[in-house]
Amino acid sequence: MSALPDILRSIGARTVEGIWRLGFAARFFVLVLLYSGQSFRRLHLTIRELYFSGVLSLLIILVSGLFVGLVLGLQGYETLQRFGSSDALGVLVALSLTRELGPVVAGLLFASRAGSAVTAEIGLMKTTEQLKAMDMMAVSPIARVVAPRFWGGVLSMPLLAALFTAMGIFGGWLIGVVFIGVDDGAFWSQMQAAVDFRYDVLNGVIKSVVFGIAVSLIAVFEGYDCTPTAEGVSRAITRTVVSSALAILALDFVLTSFMFRGQS
Amino acid sequence: MSRTALDLWVGFFVVIGAAALLFLSFKVGSFSGFNSGPSYVLQAPFDNIGGLKVRAPVKSAGVVVGRVSEISFDAETYRAVVRFTVDARYAFPRDTIATILTSGLLGEQYLGLDAGGDIDMLKDGDTVQMTQSAVVLEKLIGQFMFDKAAE
Numbered sequence: 001m002s003a004l005p006d007i008l009r010s011i012g013a014r015t016v017e018g019i020w021r022l023g024f025a026a027r028f029f030v031l032v033l034l035y036s037g038q039s040f041r042r043l044h045l046t047i048r049e050l051y052f053s054g055v056l057s058l059l060i061i062l063v064s065g066l067f068v069g070l071v072l073g074l075q076g077y078e079t080l081q082r083f084g085s086s087d088a089l090g091v092l093v094a095l096s097l098t099r100e101l102g103p104v105v106a107g108l109l110f111a112s113r114a115g116s117a118v119t120a121e122i123g124l125m126k127t128t129e130q131l132k133a134m135d136m137m138a139v140s141p142i143a144r145v146v147a148p149r150f151w152g153g154v155l156s157m158p159l160l161a162a163l164f165t166a167m168g169i170f171g172g173w174l175i176g177v178v179f180i181g182v183d184d185g186a187f188w189s190q191m192q193a194a195v196d197f198r199y200d201v202l203n204g205v206i207k208s209v210v211f212g213i214a215v216s217l218i219a220v221f222e223g224y225d226c227t228p229t230a231e232g233v234s235r236a237i238t239r240t241v242v243s244s245a246l247a248i249l250a251l252d253f254v255l256t257s258f259m260f261r262g263q264s
Numbered sequence: 265m266s267r268t269a270l271d272l273w274v275g276f277f278v279v280i281g282a283a284a285l286l287f288l289s290f291k292v293g294s295f296s297g298f299n300s301g302p303s304y305v306l307q308a309p310f311d312n313i314g315g316l317k318v319r320a321p322v323k324s325a326g327v328v329v330g331r332v333s334e335i336s337f338d339a340e341t342y343r344a345v346v347r348f349t350v351d352a353r354y355a356f357p358r359d360t361i362a363t364i365l366t367s368g369l370l371g372e373q374y375l376g377l378d379a380g381g382d383i384d385m386l387k388d389g390d391t392v393q394m395t396q397s398a399v400v401l402e403k404l405i406g407q408f409m410f411d412k413a414a415e
Binding site for chain 2: 044047048050051054055058094098156158159160162163165166167169188191192195196197199200201204205
């Protein structure tokens with residue numbers, strides 16, 4: 001007869017654990033921000049992380065962006081020509097990429113390409129007690145290890161999303177104009193008439209900045225918080241990818257409902 | 265990896281990222297939506313605005329000269345009041361006619377300005393008195409059928 005209390009107890013324990021971790025993550029975030037100034041004084045640490053999370057993600061971002069654009073071009077044309085408005089292909093490709101697909105897909109790729117690497121690195125540093133050793137030498141591991149990785153991710157994410165979007169539009173143009181033969185002038189002019197700088201482009205950039213902060217914070221936090229064993233590190237990496245993906249999709253819904261309410 | 269090579273790659277990354285952002289702002293999006301130039305505000309009352317929306321273009325002779333900034337309802341006259349900004353480079357006479365038009369058969373609606381011959385120009389905050397409402401398709405069809413039935 002103790003089944004019900006047991007279930008309730010396990011739900012309660014999970015809730016408390018979840019809230020505790022959330023609070024811990026929030027305090028960790030504040031700590032990262034506090035130590036940021038100290039880590040910016042040694043800028044080459046952040047630049048090194050920009051290289052690892054930004055430059056090394058370039059290839060996957062550019063290639064995926066191109067393919068997403070190619071598919072959008074094909075599918076968009078297929079649907080639009082039924083309504084005799086295949087000239088609007090540029091509008092369709094540009095709006096869906098700048099508003100949604102660019103930030104979201106780039107964010108998901110970034111989380112699995114760079115976020116997981118950051119978690120693995122910090123987790124392994126913790127497992128091999130390098131972080132403790134730094135603390136012993138009066139070097140703050142947050143300023144030296146965590147903050148540069150956090151800022152490297154935050155800075156590279158908007159750039160990667162912009163590259164993804166630009167590459168996707170190029171892919172859509174390649175399919176629409178070069179292969180199918182949509183009019184080049186109509187493609188660009190309708191796109192320019194429909195895409196607004198503040199409403200579409202800037203909102204997309206804001207989204208990618210928010211995703212960058214979320215993914216980077218999750219990655220460094222999971223690494224810093226992992227159980228210092230081989231299994232713990234692997235679990236932390238899995239959690240990084242899963243919670244980053246969920247955070248991106250949930251935040252995307254919230255941001256979209258604030259930004260695009262259809263009043264246009 | 266040496267420090268200079270690292271800096272080179274990061275510099276390359278930042279430059280092409282910024283180039284992509286510029287491409288999105290200027291080539292993909294029309295930067296004119298930023299509305300940084302000086303402009304003045306006019307308003308016009310309409311009996312019916314149809315499907316006119318905020319941010320719709322204001323055109324004169326087919327050229328975009330401004331944007332609709334606000335649409336409200338006047339509870340005293342029961343008319344719609346459309347406020348719109350016009351680029352400060354263009355001045356319109358007092359007897360300008362504001363019309364709500366549709367681009368194409370099913371396109372978006374915009375505000376058309378037909379300049380009159382008055383010497384005085386409209387100033388910031390003025391009201392365009394002469395307006396012509398949007399053509400509502402249902403009313404048009406209803407009138408047509410009424411006329412047919414009368415024959």
